[in-house]
Amino acid sequence: MLHYAIVFFVIAIIAAVFGFTGIAAGAAEIAKILFYIFLVVFVVTLLLGVFRT
Numbered sequence: 001m002l003h004y005a006i007v008f009f010v011i012a013i014i015a016a017v018f019g020f021t022g023i024a025a026g027a028a029e030i031a032k033i034l035f036y037i038f039l040v041v042f043v044v045t046l047l048l049g050v051f052r053t
Contacts, residue, residue, distance in 0.1 A: 004049075005042055005045040009038075009039075011034075012034075012039045012042055016031075016035040018031040019034070019035055020035075
């Protein structure tokens with residue numbers, strides 16, 4: 001379960017780089033939204049992994 005949390009965290013970081021630095025100017029808003037979505041999924045997955053053990 002923690003493996004998935006790490007994957008979601010990496011995806012969130014990549015989305016943040018594209019969204020907040022302006023690399024993908026046309027899709028910046030979408031990248032920002034994806035960052036927050038994957039950040040929430042990361043936290044939920046992390047908490048589920050911690051509380052299951």
